[in-house]
Amino acid sequence: xxxxxxxxxxxxxxxxxxxxxxxxxxxxxxxxxxxxxxxxxxxxxxxxxxxxxxxxxxxxxxxxxxxxxxxxxxxxxxxxxxxxxxxxxxxxxxxxxxxxxxxxxxxxxxxxxxxxxxxxxxxxxxxxxxxxxxxxxxxxxxxxxxxxxxxxxxxxxxxxxxxxxxxxxxxxxxxxxxxxxxxxxxxxxxxxxxxxxxx
Amino acid sequence: xxxxxxxxxxxxxxxxxxxxxxxxxxxxxxxxxxxxxxxxxxxxxxxxxxxxxxxxxxxxxxxxxxxxxxxxxxxxxxxxxxxxxxxxxxxxxxxxxxxxxxxxxxxxxxxxxxxxxxxxxxxxxxxxxxxxxxxxxxxxxxxxxxxxxxxxxxxxxxxxxxxxxxxxxxxxxxxxxxxxxxxxxxxxxxxxxxxxxxxxxxxxxxxxxxxxxx
Numbered sequence: 001x002x003x004x005x006x007x008x009x010x011x012x013x014x015x016x017x018x019x020x021x022x023x024x025x026x027x028x029x030x031x032x033x034x035x036x037x038x039x040x041x042x043x044x045x046x047x048x049x050x051x052x053x054x055x056x057x058x059x060x061x062x063x064x065x066x067x068x069x070x071x072x073x074x075x076x077x078x079x080x081x082x083x084x085x086x087x088x089x090x091x092x093x094x095x096x097x098x099x100x101x102x103x104x105x106x107x108x109x110x111x112x113x114x115x116x117x118x119x120x121x122x123x124x125x126x127x128x129x130x131x132x133x134x135x136x137x138x139x140x141x142x143x144x145x146x147x148x149x150x151x152x153x154x155x156x157x158x159x160x161x162x163x164x165x166x167x168x169x170x171x172x173x174x175x176x177x178x179x180x181x182x183x184x185x186x187x188x189x190x191x192x193x194x195x196x197x198x199x
Numbered sequence: 200x201x202x203x204x205x206x207x208x209x210x211x212x213x214x215x216x217x218x219x220x221x222x223x224x225x226x227x228x229x230x231x232x233x234x235x236x237x238x239x240x241x242x243x244x245x246x247x248x249x250x251x252x253x254x255x256x257x258x259x260x261x262x263x264x265x266x267x268x269x270x271x272x273x274x275x276x277x278x279x280x281x282x283x284x285x286x287x288x289x290x291x292x293x294x295x296x297x298x299x300x301x302x303x304x305x306x307x308x309x310x311x312x313x314x315x316x317x318x319x320x321x322x323x324x325x326x327x328x329x330x331x332x333x334x335x336x337x338x339x340x341x342x343x344x345x346x347x348x349x350x351x352x353x354x355x356x357x358x359x360x361x362x363x364x365x366x367x368x369x370x371x372x373x374x375x376x377x378x379x380x381x382x383x384x385x386x387x388x389x390x391x392x393x394x395x396x397x398x399x400x401x402x403x404x405x406x407x408x409x410x411x412x413x
Contacts, residue, residue, distance in 0.1 A: 019234065022234035023234050026238050030241055032241075048253050048382070052251065052254060161252060163250075166375060170282070170371060177257065180257075187257070188257075190255060191253075193251060
């Protein structure tokens with residue numbers, strides 16, 4: 001009897017197609033991901049059940065950390081330069097092109113405008129180590145209101161987002177809210193983290 | 200997962216030495232593994248990155264309202280919440296007849312016996328339409344009504360004319376978290392009309408005495 005020969009098939013599968021797909025997706029996600037910008041302070045936001053997502057563009061972010069310092073930032077590098085120009089005219093300061101370039105890379109900052117020049121001269125890596133005083137927002141010297149006003153001149157569609165730490169004391173929040181209301185910003189967002197709904 | 204050579208390597212007659220033919224195929228499995236691992240990572244980080252937000256509308260400061268625009272409400276329709284230190288809330292009503300504040304009650308943010316229960320019961324007393332929210336929600340889940348209709352219904356229920364009005368007055372000792380928590384309660388309790396208002400000296404006193412007496 002002749003032996004029945006079962007042809008031995010190779011167990012290896014052609015992985016090329018799968019690899020192609022995998023890397024295509026990988027590339028897509030890598031390009032689509034926007035990494036969290038480097039923030040000067042860590043802010044632990046309170047949680048809420050609200051499910052509205054914050055848009056990525058046209059955002060003016062006012063951050064208040066637990067030591068009640070106020071930070072400010074807007075999106076878009078070009079807009080940041082425009083904003084700085086406007087602020088420089090207002091406070092009669094001049095910024096070099098290099099400083100403007102440095103400023104356009106800042107996502108958030110918390111220094112009074114008088115100290116901004118010096119702050120920009122610090123190496124980006126060392127900036128987080130230096131202790132910043134925050135933007136003055138009290139009634140005596142309200143630079144924040146100028147930042148808010150000029151940011152709205154630069155970008156008309158800007159939305160205001162307030163990001164506060166859980167333990168920020170209320171008077172500071174009130175100050176910021178009053179500043180916004182004085183500048184006719186009556187609608188703003190509070191940034192919160194997701195909370196598992198109780199019901 | 201090594202390659203298994205199908206044929207080849209057979210017996211050759213004669214002593215001729217042949218250089219062994221190496222397979223040109225490369226095992227892609229680890230590469231694919233890595234690729235998918237990274238995809239998973241980027242997928243998860245992308246969706247997590249977007250922060251949640253809570254919208255709030257503040258009253259216009261500059262504009263003086265005309266008499267017609269002002270809404271007149273019954274005093275007993277409103278509840279005043281004073282956010283005080285140590286995450287406590289003091290609330291009180293205004294008596295309709297005398298116009299004086301009633302005895303303030305101290306409570307906290309506990310979801311079972313805190314301020315939420317008070318708000319829910321008080322709102323239910325005043326707003327009979329609240330019971331229909333679960334019905335609409337069920338209809339939405341079953342696909343009978345769409346999101347816009349649901350929102351419209353919800354809006355009209357929340358804006359019911361006799362519904363509870365909440366006046367939030369945070370004291371200087373309160374934290375930002377308290378403010379967010381109380382705004383959250385407004386969402387949970389389906390309260391449509393609320394406002395964050397500056398505290399008066401009289402109420403500050405009230406809050407201090409209420410917290411101390413406990």
